[in-house]
Amino acid sequence: MKRGKTFSQVIKNGCVIFTIITLIIYGIGTMLSNAEKVFIPTFQWILLFFVFSLLFSGANQILRLDRFSFSLRILFHFLAAALLYAIAVILCGGLYKNGVTLLLSIFLFIAGYILFAVLYSFKTRKSKRTNSKKDSYKPVFH
Numbered sequence: 001m002k003r004g005k006t007f008s009q010v011i012k013n014g015c016v017i018f019t020i021i022t023l024i025i026y027g028i029g030t031m032l033s034n035a036e037k038v039f040i041p042t043f044q045w046i047l048l049f050f051v052f053s054l055l056f057s058g059a060n061q062i063l064r065l066d067r068f069s070f071s072l073r074i075l076f077h078f079l080a081a082a083l084l085y086a087i088a089v090i091l092c093g094g095l096y097k098n099g100v101t102l103l104l105s106i107f108l109f110i111a112g113y114i115l116f117a118v119l120y121s122f123k124t125r126k127s128k129r130t131n132s133k134k135d136s137y138k139p140v141f142h
Contacts, residue, residue: 006061014050014057021049028108045093052088056081063120070124074117085109 025041041049059080063073089095089109095102 010054010057010061013060014054017057018050018053021053022046024112025049048088048093052084055084055088059084070121074121078113078117081113082109 022041025045029040059077062077062080065073068076090102090105095105
């Protein structure tokens with residue numbers, strides 16, 4: 001893929017990831033809110049979500065590396081995503097100050113990543129099957 005096309009794809013995917021994260025956080029906030037206290041993310045949190053989403057989208061390029069096995073690509077992607085999450089959300093967001101919030105945040109990140117990895121592996125396996133069926137036909141008569 002060309003550099004400019006890759007960059008625009010990273011930006012587009014980052015915006016999609018940002019939208020999904022924001023919707024999930026607002027959904028969790030409405031479930032956890034009660035009559036006296038309403039969970040509304042601040043502008044700082046929205047910016048952190050956006051920065052994390054763009055960096056996460058950039059880390060998704062690891063999944064395109066064909067020189068590593070599928071499980072290694074998932075492992076490297078998880079490590080990169082966890083590092084980005086630790087820096088962008090936990091440290092910059094100040095989640096390390098409250099233990100319960102920190103644990104809930106880490107649990108949600110891991111659960112979301114597992115869901116992502118399962119969906120991605122199904123998609124990859126399905127596309128490989130489709131490609132192998134297309135490539136298996138060899139014409140005998142020209």
